[in-house]
Amino acid sequence: MNRSFERIALLVGLSVIPTVAGCSDEPSEEERRFARLAARAEQVRELSFRRTVPVSTITRGEFEADQEAAAAAAEEADLAEMAATYGRLGYFAVDADLRATLARSRDWAGAWYSLESEEIVLIGDVDDAVLIHEYVHGLQDQHFDLAPDQDDALTSDAFLARRAVAEGDATLAEGRFVMQERYDADLHLVDWGPLLSSVHARREELLAGSELPLFFMAYPSFAYSFGLEYCAHNLTGVSSESPFIDRLPPFDWSNEDALFTTRAPASTQQILTLDAQDPAVGVGLNEIPSALGERLEQLDWDTLGEWLTYLLLRPLDGTPDLGDARALAAAWDGDRALFVRDRKTEAVGTAWASAWDDAGAAAALESALWQLYGGSPIDGEEPRLGRASDGELLWIERREERVVALKNIDEALMPSLAEAAFPSGIRPMRLTMRTRPSLAARLSRHLPGRHP
Template identity: 65%
Template structure:
């Protein structure tokens, strides 16, 4: 597979803003440079460091060796569980070399900040604005506890939304730094439309140019481009649709602070719609219904959200009768995936319930899922029951704007399990304890930190 990604924050190089050279003192140029950049990060982000953030430099070969070692240390059972759940749901073929995928995971950054080590790592020589970006992550961590915030996210959807806010905020800091250093100007003079378009385009190129399954580039394809626009709109009022700032300058950076305190974004749709989404519909199951508990055991649950729903359906984009998967995913109103184990056969099955804007959108999802699984109804059987291309049983059913899809569940259990999923058994504001981190959180932990 291709070594897959330049650091996505480098979308800034697509703009008209030139890069800058570092500066330092005569006695210890490197220490002077880092001290100056730390001060500049405080100024552009309008927060102060509570303690020093150590900076180390490593080589690409060292990072690659660490990545290979980390991939080799992943338990085989964890890889098998990933294939049996999210692979079965449709994100990647079951024969994907997952260990090889994780071995490439650190080839995406020029630098990163580690919430665990509270330090910055640079891969070789990097530009000053890259270091500013990492120092902003350090400021975020010292003031808002990045690690704690990420650990508190219960779903993959919520995890990606928070990471988009973190990355967008750090990108604002580096853009402001470049404007001040190179143009003797500030964000009131920024061409917001140009940078937002460039950031979006970079995320799309990540999806188009990489051979990895899209699930494994969920974070870089989403967090930088859409996170930047979300934070730009939050701070200044600018957006792709209306690139002129809608708030007076100087901008109030406490609005950014609030994204990590009392206005933490909860869904990727909230990021994509710039806080314009409708209330999320509670749908699906977080646990096995009591009447089926003698046969089925809950392994895990998740909410995919708009972005991961799009990545699931993206391979079908442009297929006859299906149309634009991005537009279809934008009709997301809520979802819940439950992964179960059959106590008798030890088979793993998937239960994905979802809600969409209207019956027409749900019908599009229903048709897309049949194509995703290569499924066809079994002659003479219930039309909701079919067999996937891989031979496993599927049950795909729509009721108005809701869709339930089951895969690899005992045929005798499917009607009752689907009925329970349609019944929306999730309690309001329920905080279910997780047996393990959400998928997005687990994938993020395979990375060294926040690039």
């Protein structure tokens, strides 16, 4: 009998303050259900609650109204900066209607655990497995502290990696609950091959069917499918390539605990390769070169990582200049995106430096970037300098396995800024702390708020 999970919920731990359900002297049927499932969550995840996690329910209409209200409340300056930085980098048009995008960016959600209020909110009627998933997020938070301020210190790449562990772990426990409740069995009897194939197929359906810029699908497209496989591999030894457990049950769930503490993953590549990622490569730009400091002001910086690099390149998948976008993204070795403002002109520009497995992969990226920006060289004497289809200046340069792409930077500054991104210009990498959340972390918190 096929023991694959009958459902893998694409749900997310969003951050809101829900309306708390009322209390009475006698527990209602709903409250008894919540208590029973909280106890079952403790059993399948092998952790104990330290305090009660309240649960409330809203309608789909209320959720959609709150999404629209949260998007309407977004600061115009924040939206403009998002468009001027990540939009200019190539994820969406600089003039895209990001307010409307934010209003629809959580349409796929069905429930969430709030890291800020430490409560669960359900959207309409949900089955027991969904509630188990959210209760496990509560257990994770109480034992390993999933506080939003920890997310704020992470790059977009690291944020997705950490959230893949949270979602994968919760989905794994949810699946264990389904196996026990419906089949009186456990994870060692799951038919992992069809299950993992189904989960990854659903991810592709999500991306292919998205009407939103793919950056806004980064969380659901990555955290659930790859997070599940990563956690299942960590606990049982299975993988898509070898869907068979390599250890005897009962499985040791302290191995899952370690993914939140001593073995927390640092990159999406680590998740994608099941810990077989390439060694980390230091990549400029770490900061604005001192010689350019009088002209350029740093707005922000980020690391995209393998998955967000893939989403950037995915619209070019299959084209002659790129070929297989997933295969190219898998050759990623490191990157740094720097967003700057020209103090003289107020123009916002982007600088993206990246390292690749070999010169062939770097050459493929170099060609793809010209296509991504619809760019062409201005003259034959300087092939690195060009103009994008939107009229902005480009500088795209490759040296062996390294590539740097500059957009909307003053032409006189481009050679020096590009030089700083290559090994000859890179100073010893110092620890750089984020002073604001990455875009991936910000989007996870740009959510509706429900107040009593």
